[in-house]
Amino acid sequence: MLKVQPLAIPEVLLLEPQIFRDQRGFFFESFNQRAFMAATGLEVNFVQDNHSASQQGVLRGLHYQHQQPQGKLIRVIEGEIFDVAVDLRQSSPTYGQWVGVWLNAETHHQLWIPAGFAHGFWVKSATAQVLYKATDYYNPGDEHTLLWNDPTVAVDWPLSGEPLLSAKDQQGKPFGCVPHFA
Numbered sequence: 001m002l003k004v005q006p007l008a009i010p011e012v013l014l015l016e017p018q019i020f021r022d023q024r025g026f027f028f029e030s031f032n033q034r035a036f037m038a039a040t041g042l043e044v045n046f047v048q049d050n051h052s053a054s055q056q057g058v059l060r061g062l063h064y065q066h067q068q069p070q071g072k073l074i075r076v077i078e079g080e081i082f083d084v085a086v087d088l089r090q091s092s093p094t095y096g097q098w099v100g101v102w103l104n105a106e107t108h109h110q111l112w113i114p115a116g117f118a119h120g121f122w123v124k125s126a127t128a129q130v131l132y133k134a135t136d137y138y139n140p141g142d143e144h145t146l147l148w149n150d151p152t153v154a155v156d157w158p159l160s161g162e163p164l165l166s167a168k169d170q171q172g173k174p175f176g177c178v179p180h181f182a
């Protein structure tokens with residue numbers, strides 16, 4: 001049974017899978033197409049699985065593809081992250097707004113972020129491993145980086161100290177300088 005919690009931006013969904021725990025450990029279905037469709041009403045086709053590992057203080061994002069936008073289903077298998085989605089859909093009532101949730105390897109909660117959003121996360125734990133499914137293929141020529149601390153979006157990152165950023169993310173662009181969606 002997959003429970004769904006809509007968040008401040010209703011199309012971004014926090015999914016709570018049923019975890020079967022016993023004296024050996026745990027088991028759960030990390031993805032089930034039928035259950036996902038039944039719980040969300042969404043018919044999605046994932047074509048790529050991603051896996052990243054990061055040390056404490058790393059902030060990856062805020063990334064998105066524009067011509068080939070990706071819906072993403074994100075989960076944490078080690079540690080804890082603060083995961084953020086920014087609504088770049090100009091027709092949306094929540095255009096320019098952000099939503100953030102804690103994801104960790106204890107609750108196994110997952111975040112569904114549809115196409116049209118920028119995505120990023122900050123690592124709270126000593127290390128974190130993040131798995132996410134994407135609904136379209138990676139296209140490096142179509143990647144855009146919204147500046148993680150853009151003052152217009154003003155994500156309230158729960159940072160402790162300066163984040164560790166890639167060179168690309170240090171060069172992120174302001175909200176007004178990245179392509180948005182209709």
Ligand SMILES: Cc1cn([C@H]2C[C@H](O)[C@@H](COP(=O)(O)OP(=O)(O)O[C@H]3O[C@H](C)C(=O)[C@H](O)[C@H]3O)O2)c(=O)[nH]c1=O
Nearest residue numbers: 050052060061063064072119120121137138139166168
């Ligand atoms: C995303 C991606 C990257 N790569 C290669 C390209 C680079 O040589 C290397 C690291 O890429 P990057 O620094 O862009 O990785 P992240 O900073 O974790 O990027 C991701 O972080 C945020 C949180 C996201 O939501 C995106 O999915 C994605 O942009 O992996 C691939 O080969 N395939 C891919 O799908």
